[in-house]
Amino acid sequence: MYRQLKETWEEMTGPGQPFEITKVNVRGLELNAFASAPNSLRDIWLMSAGHGDKDYLVYEDERWTYAQAHAEVGAIAAWLVGQGVAPGDRVAIAMRNYPEWMLAYWATVSIGAAAVGVNAWWTGPEMEYGMKDAAPKVLICDQQRLDTFLPVRDAVPACTIVGVRLKSDAPGVVPWDEVKNSGGTLPDVQIDTDEDACIFYTSGTTGRPKGAQLTHRGCVNNILSLAFFNLCQAAATAKARAEGAVAGGGDDSPDPGALSFLLCTPLFHVTANNCVAHACTLAGGKLVHMYKWDAGLALGIVEKERITNLSGVPVMSRELIAHPDFPKTDTSSLKSLGGGGAQLQPDLVESIEEKVASARPGTGYGMTETCGIITANGADFFIDKPASAGPVMPTFEAKCIDTDGNTVAQGEVGELCVRGSQVIRGYLNRPEATAEAIDPEGWLRTGDVARIDDEGFVFIVDRAKDMVLRGGENVYCAEVESALFEHDAVAECAVFGVEDDLLGEEVAAAVVVAEGYDVSGDALREHCAASLAKYKIPRYIWLLSESLPRNASGKFLKRQLREDLDTKDAV
Numbered sequence: 001m002y003r004q005l006k007e008t009w010e011e012m013t014g015p016g017q018p019f020e021i022t023k024v025n026v027r028g029l030e031l032n033a034f035a036s037a038p039n040s041l042r043d044i045w046l047m048s049a050g051h052g053d054k055d056y057l058v059y060e061d062e063r064w065t066y067a068q069a070h071a072e073v074g075a076i077a078a079w080l081v082g083q084g085v086a087p088g089d090r091v092a093i094a095m096r097n098y099p100e101w102m103l104a105y106w107a108t109v110s111i112g113a114a115a116v117g118v119n120a121w122w123t124g125p126e127m128e129y130g131m132k133d134a135a136p137k138v139l140i141c142d143q144q145r146l147d148t149f150l151p152v153r154d155a156v157p158a159c160t161i162v163g164v165r166l167k168s169d170a171p172g173v174v175p176w177d178e179v180k181n182s183g184g185t186l187p188d189v190q191i192d193t194d195e196d197a198c199i200f201y202t203s204g205t206t207g208r209p210k211g212a213q214l215t216h217r218g219c220v221n222n223i224l225s226l227a228f229f230n231l232c233q234a235a236a237t238a239k240a241r242a243e244g245a246v247a248g249g250g251d252d253s254p255d256p257g258a259l260s261f262l263l264c265t266p267l268f269h270v271t272a273n274n275c276v277a278h279a280c281t282l283a284g285g286k287l288v289h290m291y292k293w294d295a296g297l298a299l300g301i302v303e304k305e306r307i308t309n310l311s312g313v314p315v316m317s318r319e320l321i322a323h324p325d326f327p328k329t330d331t332s333s334l335k336s337l338g339g340g341g342a343q344l345q346p347d348l349v350e351s352i353e354e355k356v357a358s359a360r361p362g363t364g365y366g367m368t369e370t371c372g373i374i375t376a377n378g379a380d381f382f383i384d385k386p387a388s389a390g391p392v393m394p395t396f397e398a399k400c401i402d403t404d405g406n407t408v409a410q411g412e413v414g415e416l417c418v419r420g421s422q423v424i425r426g427y428l429n430r431p432e433a434t435a436e437a438i439d440p441e442g443w444l445r446t447g448d449v450a451r452i453d454d455e456g457f458v459f460i461v462d463r464a465k466d467m468v469l470r471g472g473e474n475v476y477c478a479e480v481e482s483a484l485f486e487h488d489a490v491a492e493c494a495v496f497g498v499e500d501d502l503l504g505e506e507v508a509a510a511v512v513v514a515e516g517y518d519v520s521g522d523a524l525r526e527h528c529a530a531s532l533a534k535y536k537i538p539r540y541i542w543l544l545s546e547s548l549p550r551n552a553s554g555k556f557l558k559r560q561l562r563e564d565l566d567t568k569d570a571v
Contacts, residue, residue, distance in 0.1 A: 001240035033421035051284035076107035078184020087112030094118035095142035114196035117268030128152035211428035222372035259285030313554035365389035396420035468497035489517035521571035540570035
């Protein structure tokens with residue numbers, strides 16, 4: 001089926017085809033892009049008006065059709081322009097995953113301003129830093145974020161504040177109803193495709209967060225990358241089955257008339273905003289919001305709203321399948337289950353395929369710095385290569401380099417570097433950080449250790465900074481985590497390095513024991529020994545009963561674990 005994928009890929013990206021790839025000039029560099037890509041996210045929003053009375057935004061008992069959303073977005077956009085917001089200015093959005101987030105977002109990008117996604121978990125000092133850095137003309141926030149911001153309001157004294165879902169009126173804060181009911185319509189604005197569409201801050205698990213400048217060109221090309229791979233994968237699989245190369249399966253092609261996405265990760269990150277919300281909007285799907293992730297609640301929403309696509313961080317899929325309500329919940333609407341932000345361990349890929357009869361596993365690997373996905377993998381290709389993140393999307397060139405910057409041979413491990421039209425413009429106010437991440441030829445250093453096989457599929461070995469260097473031997477944490485997850489008693493785990501006087505670093509693992517199981521550290525080591533070399537087996541294991549700490553995007557905080565856990569308490 002890989003021959004069929006290559007043939008289909010080349011056909012779909014060839015001259016005159018819907019996903020034709022061309023070279024475009026971006027800041028003086030000739031980069032890959034889809035020839036048919038619309039100019040801006042404004043164009044994407046305008047295209048979605050044709051979905052009319054179909055459900056668009058759903059939050060608990062509240063619903064918006066596309067027509068209603070377009071009316072409100074037009075009014076919000078006109079109000080923003082009336083406040084002096086012009087192309088190149090910024091509007092900050094700080095709130096939970098409420099529908100108002102999406103309405104404010106589309107209004108902002110449709111007038112050429114940049115939407116600044118404020119991390120909803122930020123403390124007062126962090127919010128002060130971010131607001132000073134972004135210098136928005138308007139802040140649109142909910143009650144909790146308003147409470148966090150007011151003590152540091154002097155950081156941006158000229159910023160107009162809009163309050164969403166406030167408990168009561170607040171002095172100096174414009175109520176949301178006043179904005180959305182202002183009666184205006186979407187102004188006619190010309191937008192530069194290479195200007196900022198949104199600014200998303202990196203997670204900031206170390207040091208100050210950096211504001212990545214995602215362009216309209218990058219965001220639009222990411223939407224087409226998502227559509228391209230889904231269609232290419234389905235077409236290639238169908239072709240392979242017709243030729244007898246693939247057994248079983250069904251029709252992998254999505255039904256665009258019945259798409260329903262569950263939004264379960266924060267909208268201030270590219271996974272939810274660029275890879276879920278953007279794609280859903282263009283396709284005319286239903287976007288169902290969750291206030292906070294809860295596997296049991298998510299199952300109820302899947303059944304009630306007939307969710308077809310659930311894409312979060314891997315632990316969410318794992319929790320969904322493991323939930324006691326899963327067997328008695330109607331999940332037959334699900335067509336795709338998986339996500340990104342971290343590797344889907346091979347055992348989880350198998351579990352999705354075996355336990356969710358209607359759904360196929362899927363994943364995407366990407367970064368804030370690439371406006372979304374770099375690679376994608378799904379269905380039969382993911383089943384066949386469950387440890388792979390998939391092939392690099394056609395908008396990118398890719399290579400792996402050694403520590404001296406030299407390109408390594410195909411199949412060898414090195415730091416993955418990519419360039420293409422989806423790479424960000426840079427980091428806001430951080431020219432040194434931009435130069436460190438993106439070289440003069442446009443190559444972005446991902447910071448991920450990877451290899452690319454003969455069929456072009458990328459295997460992410462680990463984050464370069466998370467790799468454990470044990471006595472001169474490289475131990476890739478993702479490999480050890482995958483081995484641990486094969487044990488039934490492991491509900492969650494995170495592998496990292498701790499200092500060791502003899503070897504430099506030793507392998508350590510924080511393990512959350514699944515409910516109803518009793519396991520020892522030695523039993524887990526014995527289990528790992530069946531698939532890992534001795535030097536890769538964790539010397540230190542902590543058996544925990546509470547969930548591991550995570551950042552706002554759901555990734556485990558390994559730095560915090562390293563600081564909080566004492567090796568004397570390990571087993």
